[in-house]
Amino acid sequence: MVEIVNRYVGTVDHMFHCGDSELKASDELWEHFTVVSGNCDYDPEYKMEQVVTIGQDVIYMTHGHRSNVRFGLTMLSLQAQEAGANIALFGHIHQAVAEMDQKMLFVNPGSISQPRGPVQIPSYAIIDSEEAGYHIQFYNRAHQAIEELAADFSR
Incomplete structure (x- = not known):
């Protein structure tokens, strides 16, 4: 994570962490991130969800364990819509996901430390x-693009 911060701080508009870091909410790493609590985070100072506006995008982020993302994105979609979001970020399943449904972009960045699913990178x-x-x-841990996972969507 520190390497990712060092590589991107100041070059991207915002950094998000979708939970399960197992770090304390007061960790200095989080000064660079908007972060939510995962089911493996036990610090009560973490928020369960965050909403951030960047330009024309409203981003809703939650870990996903309380949204039942293992069984589909319907509940997450409803939560994001209620927040007025057009992007929903989530974790929990530790699988890289990018899909668009009814003008809502869903992204799970995967996991830098414990990937799961069919593409365990x-x-x-x-x-x-x-x-x-x-x-x-x-991107993989060496910061190389994983081309087969790239996705493009119209608004």
Whole structure:
């Protein structure tokens, strides 16, 4: 995580962590991130959800364990819509996901330390948000693009 901060701080608009860091909420690493509590985070100072506005995007972020993301994105979608968001970020399943449904962009960056699922590559994601749409690029621990996971969506 420190390496990711050092690489991107000042070059991206914002950094998010979707939970399960197992760090204290007061850890100095978090001065660079908006972060939420995961099911493996026990510090009560973490928030369960966050809403951030960046330019034309309203981003809703939650870990996802209370949204039942293992069984689909319906509850997460409803929560994000209620927050007025057009982007929903989540964790919990530790799988790289980028999909668009009814003008809502869903992104799970995967996990840099404990990837799961069919593509078990440690990963994080960068969302490039433009007026016409989004480009989502996933990267491995060596900061190399994982081209087969890249996705583009119109708004």
